[in-house]
Amino acid sequence: MTRAVKKSGLNIREWVRDRIVFLALTIFVVGAGAYISAGQVLDLNSIWLHPVREFALLISLIGMISLGYEVFLRELTFNEYKEALEEIVNPDAVRLGIHGLYKNRSELAQATSFETLFENVKEEVFIGGSSLLSISTASRELIKEKVLSGIKIRLLLMDPNSPVVELITKQGGGKHTFLNEIKTSLLLLQKLHDEIQQESPSENKGKLIVHSYDEIPSHSFISIDPGRSSGVIVADIGPYLGRSTARPSMLVINKKKGMFGYWKEMNEIMWEASKPVNLEVADPTALQVKTLVLASGTQTNYYDTKTASWEKASICQMGNSWRGIKGSQWIWIRETVMADEAKTGNQHKFRFKFNLPNNSSIRRAEILLRSDDTCHISINSVSLRQEYGGAEYPDPFLIDIDQYVHDGENTISFELISYAKPDAKEPGDNPTGLIYRLHIEYS
Numbered sequence: 111m112t113r114a115v116k117k118s119g120l121n122i123r124e125w126v127r128d129r130i131v132f133l134a135l136t137i138f139v140v141g142a143g144a145y146i147s148a149g150q151v152l153d154l155n156s157i158w159l160h161p162v163r164e165f166a167l168l169i170s171l172i173g174m175i176s177l178g179y180e181v182f183l184r185e186l187t188f189n190e191y192k193e194a195l196e197e198i199v200n201p202d203a204v205r206l207g208i209h210g211l212y213k214n215r216s217e218l219a220q221a222t223s224f225e226t227l228f229e230n231v232k233e234e235v236f237i238g239g240s241s242l243l244s245i246s247t248a249s250r251e252l253i254k255e256k257v258l259s260g261i262k263i264r265l266l267l268m269d270p271n272s273p274v275v276e277l278i279t280k281q282g283g284g285k286h287t288f289l290n291e292i293k294t295s296l297l298l299l300q301k302l303h304d305e306i307q308q309e310s311p312s313e314n315k316g317k318l319i320v321h322s323y324d325e326i327p328s329h330s331f332i333s334i335d336p337g338r339s340s341g342v343i344v345a346d347i348g349p350y351l352g353r354s355t356a357r358p359s360m361l362v363i364n365k366k367k368g369m370f371g372y373w374k375e376m377n378e379i380m381w382e383a384s385k386p387v388n389l390e391v392a393d394p395t396a397l398q399v400k401t402l403v404l405a406s407g408t409q410t411n412y413y414d415t416k417t418a419s420w421e422k423a424s425i426c427q428m429g430n431s432w433r434g435i436k437g438s439q440w441i442w443i444r445e446t447v448m449a450d451e452a453k454t455g456n457q458h459k460f461r462f463k464f465n466l467p468n469n470s471s472i473r474r475a476e477i478l479l480r481s482d483d484t485c486h487i488s489i490n491s492v493s494l495r496q497e498y499g500g501a502e503y504p505d506p507f508l509i510d511i512d513q514y515v516h517d518g519e520n521t522i523s524f525e526l527i528s529y530a531k532p533d534a535k536e537p538g539d540n541p542t543g544l545i546y547r548l549h550i551e552y553s
Contacts, residue, residue: 134176141170207368210361218344218359220428224249224332227342231261231334238266238380239330241291246298247405247437247547253318257306261316265299266384268292269322278326290474290549291436294401296320296387303389321384328376330357336374339364343373399473402550404464405438410544412443413459423460429541431502435478440543447528452540455530460544461523466552470517474551477522478506481544486525489514501543515550522548 144166152159203211212218228235235256237245242265245253257263268275270292278288299320306318331345341364346357362369411420426442434440443458466472479485482501487494492514498507511522528542 131177134173136173138170138173138177141166141168141173145170205365205368207363207365207370208360209363212359212361214358215434218361219434222344222361224252227332227334227344228252228256230340231256232338232340233335234262234264234333234337236264236266236333236336236377236381237331238327238377240268240327241288241436242267242295242299243291243403244436244438246295246302247403248407248439250298250302254302254306257316257318258310259316263316263318264381265318265320266327266381267295267320267322268327269324269385270296272324274324274326290551294403294549297401298403299387300389318389320387320389321381322387323380323384325383327380329373331373331377333374333377336364336377341370341374343370343377345373345376399551399553402464402466402548402552403437404462404548405435406441406544406546407439408441410441410460410462413461414443420461426543427541429482429501429538429543432482432541432543433480433502433504433506435480435506435545435547438478438545438547440545442526442543447537447540447542449534449537451528451542452534452537453530453532455528455540456542457525457527459523459525461521463519463521464548465519466515466517466550468517470552472512472515472550472552474549475510475512475515477509477511477546477548479509479544479546480506481524481526482542483529484527485544486527488523488525490516490520490522506545 145163148159148163148166152162202208210218210221212221235253239245245265253263270289275289275292299318303318303320306315329346329348331343333341333343335341336343342361344359344361346359348357360369362373364370406423408422408425410423412423413419414421421443423441424444425439426444427446428434428440432440441460447456477487479487479498480501480503481499484497484499486497487509489511494509498509500507524544524546526542526544528540531540534540
């Protein structure tokens with residue numbers, strides 16, 4: 111998810127408005143002051159006393175009315191004009207409560223982050239999807255915080271034992287990546303449930319409820335406070351059809367006779383057809399096989415050539431055509447490149463470290479990776495020959511690293527290269543970034 115960049119410069123509208131408010135307040139103060147002090151300056155029997163007081167009172171009232179209009183009525187009038195204009199420009203979208211249409215997940219992520227959606231939640235968050243790996247990894251601390259603050263969280267994902275999962279696996283070339291994502295999510299959610307139980311007594315927190323279902327989901331969704339007038343739903347338009355099929359999404363608000371009621375009903379139908387996952391009972395396979403999932407984020411470090419030290423990477427703005435990886439965030443040395451870097455290109459080193467228990471037996475280890483432009487990878491000082499990139503590819507690079515990782519401390523390094531673009535006029539013409547997710551199973 112990206113953050114909006116504030117533009118510097120003078121806002122004429124705000125500049126004029128601030129001074130009009132100040133002028134109205136000044137008129138009110140001057141009028142009120144003249145009315146109060148008139149009796150002290152003029153003789154009580156003077157024929158000018160009452161005219162001066164009435165004139166001062168009039169001035170004071172003008173200032174008060176101007177202040178009230180500028181602070182309250184003008185804003186209300188502006189909002190009414192804005193709503194009327196929206197209905198003229200796009201009457202169907204306004205009537206149906208549609209506040210945004212996005213062609214894929216990347217475009218949705220650029221416009222709306224999980225943090226923004228969860229910011230004003232009052233009662234419940236209801237999320238449904240295929241594996242929910244991005245929820246159980248990148249958003250787990252956010253979910254934990256909301257549950258501990260008294261919010262009810264409902265999560266709905268596919269059953270790893272469903273025959274549909276096997277079908278999707280075959281469509282994906284026989285690789286069990288999708289199945290592993292679901293199993294990893296369930297293990298991480300069990301761990302999150304245990305952490306919530308340990309940190310707070312049951313009477314001081316909300317609920318974390320997880321269900322699973324056997325069918326391909328009709329859609330994925332994020333529903334915030336569906337029972338309140340302030341409710342918001344983000345829903346994919348269309349079912350899960352594999353990694354290479356982009357799904358458009360829409361954001362709708364709770365509006366009478368709008369799309370909100372339709373999506374709410376569809377979500378509840380999926381929930382009623384699902385079955386609960388018992389988070390109290392550990393997965394028997396977890397006793398034999400353990401999973402480690404690490405994703406790109408601020409835990410990744412980059413090498414600062416100025417200080418000759420490793421510093422925390424920054425979440426960077428996504429390029430217009432970039433695609434994401436579930437549970438991961440695009441990173442670079444800062445949020446965006448500078449104009450001169452866009453023209454000349456740049457080259458930076460990144461790394462992250464992780465530990466595996468002694469005498470571990472590695473069953474599977476792989477990295478999903480995208481970068482812009484290209485990336486060289488080293489694992490425990492062993493350099494891989496291939497160059498990796500493909501920020502806009504439908505599928506990320508899948509790199510098997512079983513033979514390179516071992517028990518104890520491991521280090522994975524990236525050398526990210528952005529090629530020069532002399533005709534670049536602004537940073538967005540030549541963005542650069544890295545995104546990855548590491549998945550290791552060991553016993």
